[in-house]
Amino acid sequence: MILGVDPLFARAFWGALALGLLAPVVGRNLILGRSVMLGLAVPQVALTGVAFVMLGAGLGWSWCLVLPNDVVRASVGALLFTLPALAIPAAHYSGRRGDSWEPTLAVLYLAAVAGANLMLASHAFGKMYVDDLFHGRMLLINTLTLSLLGGTLLLVGAVALVTRRRLLLVLTDPEFAAACGVHVRAWRVGIALMNGCAIGVAVGAVGPNVTFGFLILPVLMAATWSRSLHGHLHGAMIGGGLLAVTGFHLSYHFDLPLGDTIIAVGCGALVFCRLVARLRRRRVNPMR
Amino acid sequence: MGQSVNGGYVSLRDAALGYRGCPPVLASVTLVIREGEFIVIGGANGGGKSTLLKTLAGLLPVLSGTLELAGVRFGYVPQQAAIEPPLPVTALELVQLGASAVFPHGRRFRRQELDRHRQCLRDCEAEDLAPRVFGELSGGQRQRVLMARALAIQPDVLLLDEPTAGVDRVTQQIMGDLLGRLNRTRRLTVVLVTHERKPFDAHATRCLQVGDGVMVVDAGRAA
Numbered sequence: 001m002i003l004g005v006d007p008l009f010a011r012a013f014w015g016a017l018a019l020g021l022l023a024p025v026v027g028r029n030l031i032l033g034r035s036v037m038l039g040l041a042v043p044q045v046a047l048t049g050v051a052f053v054m055l056g057a058g059l060g061w062s063w064c065l066v067l068p069n070d071v072v073r074a075s076v077g078a079l080l081f082t083l084p085a086l087a088i089p090a091a092h093y094s095g096r097r098g099d100s101w102e103p104t105l106a107v108l109y110l111a112a113v114a115g116a117n118l119m120l121a122s123h124a125f126g127k128m129y130v131d132d133l134f135h136g137r138m139l140l141i142n143t144l145t146l147s148l149l150g151g152t153l154l155l156v157g158a159v160a161l162v163t164r165r166r167l168l169l170v171l172t173d174p175e176f177a178a179a180c181g182v183h184v185r186a187w188r189v190g191i192a193l194m195n196g197c198a199i200g201v202a203v204g205a206v207g208p209n210v211t212f213g214f215l216i217l218p219v220l221m222a223a224t225w226s227r228s229l230h231g232h233l234h235g236a237m238i239g240g241g242l243l244a245v246t247g248f249h250l251s252y253h254f255d256l257p258l259g260d261t262i263i264a265v266g267c268g269a270l271v272f273c274r275l276v277a278r279l280r281r282r283r284v285n286p287m288r
Numbered sequence: 289m290g291q292s293v294n295g296g297y298v299s300l301r302d303a304a305l306g307y308r309g310c311p312p313v314l315a316s317v318t319l320v321i322r323e324g325e326f327i328v329i330g331g332a333n334g335g336g337k338s339t340l341l342k343t344l345a346g347l348l349p350v351l352s353g354t355l356e357l358a359g360v361r362f363g364y365v366p367q368q369a370a371i372e373p374p375l376p377v378t379a380l381e382l383v384q385l386g387a388s389a390v391f392p393h394g395r396r397f398r399r400q401e402l403d404r405h406r407q408c409l410r411d412c413e414a415e416d417l418a419p420r421v422f423g424e425l426s427g428g429q430r431q432r433v434l435m436a437r438a439l440a441i442q443p444d445v446l447l448l449d450e451p452t453a454g455v456d457r458v459t460q461q462i463m464g465d466l467l468g469r470l471n472r473t474r475r476l477t478v479v480l481v482t483h484e485r486k487p488f489d490a491h492a493t494r495c496l497q498v499g500d501g502v503m504v505v506d507a508g509r510a511a
Binding site: 028031032034162163165166168169172173175176177178179180181182219223226227228229230231232 | 393394
Protein backbone atom coordinates (compact mmCIF):
# COMPACT_ATOMS: atom_id res chain seq x y z
CA MET A 1 0.00 0.00 0.00
CA ILE A 2 2.65 2.52 1.13
CA LEU A 3 4.99 1.29 -1.58
CA GLY A 4 2.52 2.33 -4.28
CA VAL A 5 2.40 5.97 -3.09
CA ASP A 6 5.71 6.97 -4.61
CA PRO A 7 8.66 5.15 -6.22
CA LEU A 8 10.87 6.92 -3.63
CA PHE A 9 9.22 4.88 -0.87
CA ALA A 10 9.43 1.66 -2.85
CA ARG A 11 13.18 2.08 -3.50
CA ALA A 12 13.88 3.05 0.11
CA PHE A 13 11.93 0.02 1.32
CA TRP A 14 13.67 -2.47 -0.97
CA GLY A 15 17.05 -0.95 -0.09
CA ALA A 16 16.34 -1.28 3.63
CA LEU A 17 15.06 -4.84 3.18
CA ALA A 18 18.15 -5.88 1.16
CA LEU A 19 20.37 -4.49 3.90
CA GLY A 20 18.28 -6.04 6.66
CA LEU A 21 18.42 -9.50 5.13
CA LEU A 22 22.01 -9.56 3.89
CA ALA A 23 24.09 -7.16 6.02
CA PRO A 24 23.99 -9.59 9.01
CA VAL A 25 26.07 -12.04 6.93
CA VAL A 26 28.90 -9.48 6.99
CA GLY A 27 28.10 -8.31 10.52
CA ARG A 28 28.49 -11.87 11.81
CA ASN A 29 32.02 -11.97 10.34
CA LEU A 30 32.89 -8.77 12.20
CA ILE A 31 31.60 -10.06 15.52
CA LEU A 32 33.14 -13.54 15.19
CA GLY A 33 36.45 -11.95 14.19
CA ARG A 34 36.17 -9.66 17.23
CA SER A 35 36.39 -6.59 15.01
CA VAL A 36 33.27 -4.60 15.88
CA MET A 37 35.42 -1.46 16.12
CA LEU A 38 36.40 -2.16 12.52
CA GLY A 39 32.69 -2.19 11.67
CA LEU A 40 32.36 1.25 13.23
CA ALA A 41 35.51 2.80 11.79
CA VAL A 42 35.27 1.44 8.27
CA PRO A 43 31.87 2.95 7.35
CA GLN A 44 33.28 6.31 8.45
CA VAL A 45 36.38 5.72 6.30
CA ALA A 46 34.04 4.90 3.40
CA LEU A 47 32.26 8.22 3.95
CA THR A 48 35.64 9.97 3.75
CA GLY A 49 36.15 8.22 0.42
CA VAL A 50 32.83 9.68 -0.77
CA ALA A 51 33.94 13.13 0.39
CA PHE A 52 37.27 12.70 -1.42
CA VAL A 53 35.66 11.88 -4.76
CA MET A 54 33.11 14.71 -4.35
CA LEU A 55 35.98 17.09 -3.67
CA GLY A 56 37.79 15.72 -6.74
CA ALA A 57 34.73 16.30 -8.91
CA GLY A 58 34.40 19.85 -7.52
CA LEU A 59 38.04 20.58 -8.29
CA GLY A 60 37.68 19.17 -11.80
CA TRP A 61 39.92 16.11 -11.42
CA SER A 62 39.54 14.26 -14.69
CA TRP A 63 39.18 10.71 -13.22
CA CYS A 64 36.34 11.91 -10.98
CA LEU A 65 34.57 13.62 -13.85
CA VAL A 66 34.78 10.49 -15.99
CA LEU A 67 32.45 8.74 -13.50
CA PRO A 68 28.90 9.24 -14.86
CA ASN A 69 27.05 10.59 -11.79
CA ASP A 70 27.21 11.25 -8.05
CA VAL A 71 25.94 7.79 -7.13
CA VAL A 72 28.75 6.04 -9.00
CA ARG A 73 31.26 8.59 -7.64
CA ALA A 74 30.08 7.93 -4.08
CA SER A 75 30.37 4.16 -4.49
CA VAL A 76 33.80 4.34 -6.16
CA GLY A 77 35.06 6.74 -3.46
CA ALA A 78 33.73 4.53 -0.68
CA LEU A 79 35.32 1.39 -2.14
CA LEU A 80 38.59 3.21 -2.84
CA PHE A 81 39.02 3.97 0.85
CA THR A 82 37.28 0.95 2.39
CA LEU A 83 39.16 -1.89 0.71
CA PRO A 84 42.66 -0.81 1.83
CA ALA A 85 41.35 0.14 5.29
CA LEU A 86 40.22 -3.47 5.74
CA ALA A 87 42.80 -5.38 3.71
CA ILE A 88 45.96 -3.74 5.13
CA PRO A 89 45.27 -4.69 8.78
CA ALA A 90 44.24 -8.18 7.66
CA ALA A 91 47.48 -8.64 5.71
CA HIS A 92 49.53 -7.54 8.71
CA TYR A 93 47.69 -9.81 11.11
CA SER A 94 50.39 -11.65 13.06
CA GLY A 95 48.15 -14.21 14.73
CA ARG A 96 49.92 -13.58 18.02
CA ARG A 97 47.48 -13.53 20.90
CA GLY A 98 47.12 -10.08 22.46
CA ASP A 99 47.58 -8.23 19.17
CA SER A 100 44.98 -5.48 19.07
CA TRP A 101 44.05 -3.11 16.31
CA GLU A 102 41.59 -1.18 18.47
CA PRO A 103 43.79 1.87 19.24
CA THR A 104 44.76 2.10 15.55
CA LEU A 105 41.11 1.85 14.54
CA ALA A 106 40.14 4.58 16.98
CA VAL A 107 42.73 6.87 15.40
CA LEU A 108 41.56 5.83 11.93
CA TYR A 109 37.99 6.75 12.90
CA LEU A 110 39.06 10.18 14.17
CA ALA A 111 41.20 10.82 11.08
CA ALA A 112 38.33 9.76 8.81
CA VAL A 113 35.83 12.13 10.47
CA ALA A 114 38.27 15.05 10.44
CA GLY A 115 39.40 14.23 6.88
CA ALA A 116 35.83 14.19 5.53
CA ASN A 117 34.98 17.48 7.24
CA LEU A 118 38.15 19.20 6.01
CA MET A 119 37.75 17.98 2.45
CA LEU A 120 34.22 19.35 2.29
CA ALA A 121 34.82 22.59 4.21
CA SER A 122 34.56 24.70 1.06
CA HIS A 123 32.50 22.38 -1.11
CA ALA A 124 28.80 23.06 -0.53
CA PHE A 125 27.33 20.39 -2.83
CA GLY A 126 29.65 17.64 -1.60
CA LYS A 127 28.94 18.62 2.00
CA MET A 128 25.19 18.38 1.40
CA TYR A 129 25.56 14.99 -0.28
CA VAL A 130 27.71 13.61 2.53
CA ASP A 131 25.39 15.10 5.19
CA ASP A 132 22.47 13.29 3.56
CA LEU A 133 24.42 10.05 3.69
CA PHE A 134 25.45 10.66 7.28
CA HIS A 135 21.84 11.12 8.31
CA GLY A 136 20.81 8.01 6.41
CA ARG A 137 18.25 9.71 4.19
CA MET A 138 17.29 6.52 2.43
CA LEU A 139 14.52 8.16 0.40
CA LEU A 140 17.28 9.53 -1.84
CA ILE A 141 18.18 6.03 -3.09
CA ASN A 142 17.78 5.88 -6.86
CA THR A 143 17.40 2.87 -9.13
CA LEU A 144 21.11 2.64 -9.90
CA THR A 145 22.07 2.73 -6.21
CA LEU A 146 19.47 0.11 -5.39
CA SER A 147 20.72 -2.22 -8.14
CA LEU A 148 24.35 -1.72 -7.06
CA LEU A 149 23.48 -2.34 -3.42
CA GLY A 150 21.32 -5.41 -4.06
CA GLY A 151 23.79 -6.91 -6.55
CA THR A 152 26.81 -6.43 -4.27
CA LEU A 153 25.05 -7.80 -1.19
CA LEU A 154 23.79 -10.83 -3.12
CA LEU A 155 27.27 -11.51 -4.50
CA VAL A 156 28.91 -11.17 -1.08
CA GLY A 157 26.18 -13.35 0.46
CA ALA A 158 26.73 -16.05 -2.19
CA VAL A 159 30.51 -16.09 -1.63
CA ALA A 160 29.98 -16.21 2.13
CA LEU A 161 27.55 -19.11 1.70
CA VAL A 162 29.90 -21.18 -0.45
CA THR A 163 32.91 -20.60 1.80
CA ARG A 164 31.03 -20.43 5.11
CA ARG A 165 32.67 -23.27 6.99
CA ARG A 166 36.27 -22.37 6.20
CA LEU A 167 35.45 -18.70 6.75
CA LEU A 168 33.91 -19.37 10.17
CA LEU A 169 36.81 -21.62 11.15
CA VAL A 170 39.36 -18.92 10.33
CA LEU A 171 37.34 -16.39 12.32
CA THR A 172 36.70 -18.60 15.39
CA ASP A 173 40.06 -20.38 15.69
CA PRO A 174 42.80 -19.17 13.33
CA GLU A 175 45.48 -21.23 15.15
CA PHE A 176 43.66 -24.51 14.56
CA ALA A 177 43.07 -23.55 10.93
CA ALA A 178 46.77 -22.69 10.43
CA ALA A 179 47.87 -25.98 12.04
CA CYS A 180 45.63 -27.79 9.50
CA GLY A 181 47.43 -26.02 6.66
CA VAL A 182 44.84 -23.32 5.93
CA HIS A 183 46.47 -20.08 4.71
CA VAL A 184 44.94 -17.92 7.42
CA ARG A 185 46.42 -14.60 6.27
CA ALA A 186 45.09 -15.06 2.71
CA TRP A 187 41.68 -15.94 4.13
CA ARG A 188 41.69 -12.89 6.37
CA VAL A 189 42.51 -10.63 3.41
CA GLY A 190 39.76 -12.35 1.39
CA ILE A 191 37.22 -11.86 4.18
CA ALA A 192 38.32 -8.22 4.55
CA LEU A 193 37.84 -7.58 0.82
CA MET A 194 34.44 -9.25 0.90
CA ASN A 195 33.35 -7.22 3.91
CA GLY A 196 34.89 -4.11 2.36
CA CYS A 197 32.87 -4.45 -0.87
CA ALA A 198 29.61 -4.79 1.07
CA ILE A 199 30.37 -1.96 3.50
CA GLY A 200 31.74 0.39 0.82
CA VAL A 201 28.73 0.04 -1.47
CA ALA A 202 26.28 0.21 1.46
CA VAL A 203 27.84 3.43 2.78
CA GLY A 204 27.76 4.91 -0.74
CA ALA A 205 24.03 4.13 -0.80
CA VAL A 206 22.69 4.72 2.72
CA GLY A 207 25.53 6.23 4.76
CA PRO A 208 27.67 4.98 7.63
CA ASN A 209 25.17 4.93 10.52
CA VAL A 210 22.49 2.88 8.82
CA THR A 211 25.14 0.52 7.42
CA PHE A 212 26.71 -0.03 10.83
CA GLY A 213 23.28 -0.46 12.41
CA PHE A 214 22.27 -3.18 9.95
CA LEU A 215 25.66 -4.87 10.31
CA ILE A 216 25.56 -5.16 14.06
CA LEU A 217 22.06 -4.86 15.57
CA PRO A 218 20.36 -7.94 14.00
CA VAL A 219 23.43 -10.07 14.79
CA LEU A 220 23.41 -9.02 18.46
CA MET A 221 19.64 -9.46 18.70
CA ALA A 222 19.79 -13.01 17.31
CA ALA A 223 22.65 -13.88 19.68
CA THR A 224 20.28 -13.42 22.64
CA TRP A 225 17.88 -16.18 21.59
CA SER A 226 19.70 -18.55 19.23
CA ARG A 227 21.41 -21.76 20.37
CA SER A 228 23.57 -22.54 17.34
CA LEU A 229 25.57 -20.77 14.65
CA HIS A 230 23.19 -22.08 12.00
CA GLY A 231 20.11 -20.84 13.84
CA HIS A 232 21.84 -17.58 14.63
CA LEU A 233 22.36 -16.64 10.98
CA HIS A 234 18.74 -17.36 10.10
CA GLY A 235 17.60 -15.43 13.19
CA ALA A 236 19.82 -12.45 12.33
CA MET A 237 18.55 -12.33 8.74
CA ILE A 238 14.90 -12.54 9.83
CA GLY A 239 15.57 -9.97 12.58
CA GLY A 240 17.22 -7.64 10.04
CA GLY A 241 14.27 -8.02 7.66
CA LEU A 242 11.74 -7.32 10.43
CA LEU A 243 13.80 -4.33 11.53
CA ALA A 244 13.67 -2.88 8.01
CA VAL A 245 9.90 -3.43 7.68
CA THR A 246 9.07 -2.08 11.16
CA GLY A 247 11.38 0.91 10.80
CA PHE A 248 9.91 1.74 7.40
CA HIS A 249 6.34 1.46 8.70
CA LEU A 250 6.98 3.70 11.73
CA SER A 251 8.95 6.21 9.68
CA TYR A 252 6.08 6.57 7.19
CA HIS A 253 3.32 6.86 9.79
CA PHE A 254 5.08 9.33 12.08
CA ASP A 255 6.95 11.16 9.29
CA LEU A 256 10.38 10.46 10.75
CA PRO A 257 13.73 10.09 8.93
CA LEU A 258 13.92 6.45 7.81
CA GLY A 259 17.56 5.69 8.62
CA ASP A 260 17.42 7.08 12.16
CA THR A 261 14.05 5.38 12.80
CA ILE A 262 15.48 2.00 11.79
CA ILE A 263 18.48 2.46 14.10
CA ALA A 264 16.24 3.55 17.00
CA VAL A 265 13.91 0.57 16.50
CA GLY A 266 16.93 -1.76 16.31
CA CYS A 267 18.42 -0.44 19.55
CA GLY A 268 15.04 -0.73 21.31
CA ALA A 269 14.58 -4.28 20.02
CA LEU A 270 18.08 -5.24 21.19
CA VAL A 271 17.40 -3.93 24.71
CA PHE A 272 14.08 -5.82 24.74
CA CYS A 273 15.72 -9.07 23.55
CA ARG A 274 18.44 -8.81 26.20
CA LEU A 275 15.89 -8.20 28.97
CA VAL A 276 13.82 -11.19 27.87
CA ALA A 277 16.96 -13.36 27.68
CA ARG A 278 17.97 -12.30 31.20
CA LEU A 279 14.50 -13.03 32.60
CA ARG A 280 14.49 -16.43 30.88
CA ARG A 281 17.91 -17.29 32.36
CA ARG A 282 16.68 -16.26 35.81
CA ARG A 283 13.65 -18.50 35.44
CA VAL A 284 15.88 -21.44 34.49
CA ASN A 285 18.46 -20.66 37.19
CA PRO A 286 17.09 -18.40 39.97
CA MET A 287 20.62 -18.04 41.48
CA ARG A 288 21.85 -15.96 38.49
CA MET B 289 51.28 -40.07 5.22
CA GLY B 290 54.32 -38.89 3.25
CA GLN B 291 57.91 -40.19 3.46
CA SER B 292 59.41 -40.28 6.92
CA VAL B 293 62.14 -37.83 7.92
CA ASN B 294 65.02 -39.26 9.91
CA GLY B 295 62.83 -42.24 10.67
CA GLY B 296 59.96 -40.19 12.06
CA TYR B 297 57.01 -37.91 11.32
CA VAL B 298 58.74 -34.73 12.49
CA SER B 299 62.42 -33.89 12.82
CA LEU B 300 63.80 -30.81 14.54
CA ARG B 301 67.57 -30.46 14.25
CA ASP B 302 69.64 -27.94 16.22
CA ALA B 303 66.66 -25.56 16.03
CA ALA B 304 66.23 -22.23 17.82
CA LEU B 305 62.55 -21.64 18.63
CA GLY B 306 60.68 -18.48 19.52
CA TYR B 307 59.12 -15.37 18.01
CA ARG B 308 60.68 -13.37 15.17
CA GLY B 309 62.45 -10.26 16.40
CA CYS B 310 62.84 -11.64 19.96
CA PRO B 311 65.60 -13.75 21.54
CA PRO B 312 64.97 -17.51 21.14
CA VAL B 313 62.88 -19.11 23.85
CA LEU B 314 64.55 -22.49 23.26
CA ALA B 315 67.97 -23.08 21.66
CA SER B 316 69.55 -26.13 19.99
CA VAL B 317 66.46 -28.32 20.07
CA THR B 318 66.93 -31.72 18.43
CA LEU B 319 63.91 -34.00 18.42
CA VAL B 320 62.46 -36.75 16.22
CA ILE B 321 58.79 -37.72 16.71
CA ARG B 322 57.92 -41.21 15.48
CA GLU B 323 54.65 -42.90 14.61
CA GLY B 324 52.62 -44.10 17.59
CA GLU B 325 54.64 -42.25 20.21
CA PHE B 326 53.07 -40.59 23.25
CA ILE B 327 55.30 -37.68 24.22
CA VAL B 328 54.72 -35.56 27.31
CA ILE B 329 56.53 -32.21 27.52
CA GLY B 330 56.77 -30.63 30.96
CA GLY B 331 58.36 -27.50 32.35
CA ALA B 332 57.72 -24.27 34.19
CA ASN B 333 55.60 -21.34 32.93
CA GLY B 334 57.37 -19.39 30.22
CA GLY B 335 59.88 -22.21 29.73
CA GLY B 336 58.98 -22.71 26.07
CA LYS B 337 56.57 -25.66 26.16
CA SER B 338 53.88 -23.98 24.10
CA THR B 339 56.51 -22.45 21.80
CA LEU B 340 57.81 -25.94 21.02
CA LEU B 341 54.27 -27.22 20.39
CA LYS B 342 53.35 -24.27 18.17
CA THR B 343 56.53 -24.75 16.16
CA LEU B 344 55.65 -28.41 15.62
CA ALA B 345 52.13 -27.34 14.57
CA GLY B 346 53.61 -24.93 12.02
CA LEU B 347 52.26 -21.87 13.82
CA LEU B 348 55.75 -20.49 14.45
CA PRO B 349 58.75 -20.70 12.11
CA VAL B 350 62.08 -22.03 13.39
CA LEU B 351 64.48 -19.12 13.95
CA SER B 352 67.50 -21.23 12.94
CA GLY B 353 68.24 -24.92 12.33
CA THR B 354 65.83 -27.20 10.49
CA LEU B 355 62.30 -28.51 10.89
CA GLU B 356 61.35 -31.36 8.58
CA LEU B 357 57.81 -32.72 8.32
CA ALA B 358 56.87 -36.01 6.66
CA GLY B 359 53.70 -34.64 5.06
CA VAL B 360 51.64 -35.71 8.04
CA ARG B 361 48.41 -34.09 9.17
CA PHE B 362 48.42 -32.35 12.54
CA GLY B 363 45.42 -32.07 14.81
CA TYR B 364 45.96 -29.13 17.13
CA VAL B 365 44.12 -28.82 20.44
CA PRO B 366 44.59 -25.34 21.90
CA GLN B 367 44.00 -24.47 25.54
CA GLN B 368 40.24 -24.58 26.05
CA ALA B 369 40.27 -21.09 27.60
CA ALA B 370 41.62 -19.70 24.30
CA ILE B 371 38.42 -20.61 22.42
CA GLU B 372 35.57 -18.33 23.42
CA PRO B 373 33.32 -17.75 20.39
CA PRO B 374 31.36 -14.50 20.82
CA LEU B 375 28.30 -16.09 19.17
CA PRO B 376 26.53 -19.35 20.09
CA VAL B 377 28.27 -22.38 18.50
CA THR B 378 27.22 -25.93 19.35
CA ALA B 379 29.82 -28.59 20.09
CA LEU B 380 28.85 -30.46 16.90
CA GLU B 381 29.13 -27.28 14.82
CA LEU B 382 32.60 -26.67 16.25
CA VAL B 383 33.66 -30.19 15.25
CA GLN B 384 32.21 -29.68 11.76
CA LEU B 385 33.96 -26.32 11.34
CA GLY B 386 37.21 -28.06 12.28
CA ALA B 387 36.58 -30.83 9.76
CA SER B 388 36.05 -28.20 7.07
CA ALA B 389 39.76 -27.32 7.25
CA VAL B 390 40.46 -30.37 5.09
CA PHE B 391 37.15 -30.40 3.18
CA PRO B 392 36.32 -28.94 -0.27
CA HIS B 393 34.33 -25.67 -0.38
CA GLY B 394 30.68 -25.57 -1.26
CA ARG B 395 30.03 -29.31 -0.87
CA ARG B 396 27.63 -30.47 1.82
CA PHE B 397 28.85 -33.07 4.30
CA ARG B 398 27.74 -36.58 3.29
CA ARG B 399 26.00 -38.92 5.70
CA GLN B 400 29.20 -40.91 6.40
CA GLU B 401 31.08 -37.69 7.13
CA LEU B 402 28.39 -36.51 9.52
CA ASP B 403 28.52 -39.93 11.19
CA ARG B 404 32.30 -39.64 11.51
CA HIS B 405 31.97 -36.26 13.25
CA ARG B 406 29.61 -37.82 15.78
CA GLN B 407 31.96 -40.79 16.13
CA CYS B 408 34.79 -38.38 17.00
CA LEU B 409 32.62 -36.89 19.75
CA ARG B 410 31.79 -40.42 20.91
CA ASP B 411 35.48 -41.39 20.97
CA CYS B 412 36.10 -38.42 23.24
CA GLU B 413 33.11 -39.31 25.44
CA ALA B 414 31.35 -36.12 24.36
CA GLU B 415 28.49 -37.34 22.16
CA ASP B 416 25.84 -36.05 24.57
CA LEU B 417 27.42 -32.58 24.31
CA ALA B 418 26.78 -32.33 20.54
CA PRO B 419 23.73 -29.98 20.72
CA ARG B 420 25.05 -27.92 23.66
CA VAL B 421 26.48 -24.41 23.25
CA PHE B 422 30.28 -24.62 23.54
CA GLY B 423 30.51 -21.47 25.66
CA GLU B 424 28.25 -23.03 28.32
CA LEU B 425 30.35 -26.19 28.81
CA SER B 426 32.72 -26.85 31.71
CA GLY B 427 36.51 -26.88 31.19
CA GLY B 428 36.73 -30.67 30.91
CA GLN B 429 33.76 -30.86 28.52
CA ARG B 430 35.25 -28.15 26.31
CA GLN B 431 38.57 -29.99 26.22
CA ARG B 432 36.87 -33.20 25.06
CA VAL B 433 35.00 -31.30 22.32
CA LEU B 434 38.25 -29.68 21.14
CA MET B 435 39.90 -33.09 21.02
CA ALA B 436 36.97 -34.42 18.97
CA ARG B 437 37.40 -31.48 16.59
CA ALA B 438 41.07 -32.33 16.14
CA LEU B 439 40.19 -36.01 15.50
CA ALA B 440 37.63 -34.95 12.86
CA ILE B 441 40.41 -34.01 10.45
CA GLN B 442 41.80 -37.58 10.80
CA PRO B 443 45.22 -36.47 12.00
CA ASP B 444 48.43 -38.48 12.14
CA VAL B 445 49.72 -36.44 15.07
CA LEU B 446 47.65 -34.91 17.87
CA LEU B 447 49.25 -31.84 19.47
CA LEU B 448 47.69 -30.69 22.74
CA ASP B 449 48.44 -27.48 24.62
CA GLU B 450 47.81 -27.90 28.37
CA PRO B 451 44.86 -30.32 28.01
CA THR B 452 44.36 -30.47 31.78
CA ALA B 453 44.44 -26.71 32.45
CA GLY B 454 41.40 -25.59 34.43
CA VAL B 455 39.99 -29.08 35.05
CA ASP B 456 39.75 -31.05 38.31
CA ARG B 457 41.93 -34.07 39.18
CA VAL B 458 39.29 -36.67 38.32
CA THR B 459 38.74 -35.13 34.89
CA GLN B 460 42.52 -34.89 34.41
CA GLN B 461 42.80 -38.65 34.89
CA ILE B 462 39.87 -39.24 32.50
CA MET B 463 41.62 -37.06 29.90
CA GLY B 464 44.88 -38.99 30.39
CA ASP B 465 43.16 -42.36 29.95
CA LEU B 466 41.22 -41.08 26.93
CA LEU B 467 44.40 -39.95 25.19
CA GLY B 468 46.14 -43.21 26.10
CA ARG B 469 43.27 -45.15 24.51
CA LEU B 470 43.32 -43.04 21.34
CA ASN B 471 47.10 -43.55 21.14
CA ARG B 472 46.75 -47.34 21.40
CA THR B 473 43.57 -47.98 19.40
CA ARG B 474 44.10 -45.49 16.57
CA ARG B 475 47.91 -45.68 16.62
CA LEU B 476 47.71 -41.92 16.93
CA THR B 477 50.92 -40.07 17.76
CA VAL B 478 50.28 -37.81 20.75
CA VAL B 479 52.44 -34.85 21.77
CA LEU B 480 51.24 -32.73 24.67
CA VAL B 481 52.57 -30.02 26.93
CA THR B 482 51.41 -29.92 30.53
CA HIS B 483 52.12 -28.86 34.07
CA GLU B 484 50.54 -32.04 35.37
CA ARG B 485 52.47 -35.03 34.07
CA LYS B 486 50.90 -37.54 36.41
CA PRO B 487 47.65 -38.26 34.48
CA PHE B 488 49.71 -39.11 31.38
CA ASP B 489 52.62 -41.01 32.91
CA ALA B 490 51.04 -44.44 32.49
CA HIS B 491 50.70 -43.85 28.75
CA ALA B 492 53.82 -41.81 27.91
CA THR B 493 56.52 -43.38 25.80
CA ARG B 494 58.81 -40.37 26.32
CA CYS B 495 58.88 -37.42 28.71
CA LEU B 496 60.70 -34.20 27.84
CA GLN B 497 61.44 -31.24 30.07
CA VAL B 498 61.96 -27.65 28.89
CA GLY B 499 63.26 -24.70 30.86
CA ASP B 500 66.10 -22.15 31.00
CA GLY B 501 66.16 -22.03 27.22
CA VAL B 502 67.02 -25.72 26.74
CA MET B 503 65.17 -29.00 26.35
CA VAL B 504 66.07 -32.19 28.21
CA VAL B 505 65.13 -35.33 26.33
CA ASP B 506 63.82 -38.35 28.21
CA ALA B 507 63.37 -36.64 31.53
CA GLY B 508 61.98 -39.88 32.91
CA ARG B 509 58.53 -40.65 34.22
CA ALA B 510 57.01 -39.27 37.33
CA ALA B 511 56.69 -41.68 40.21
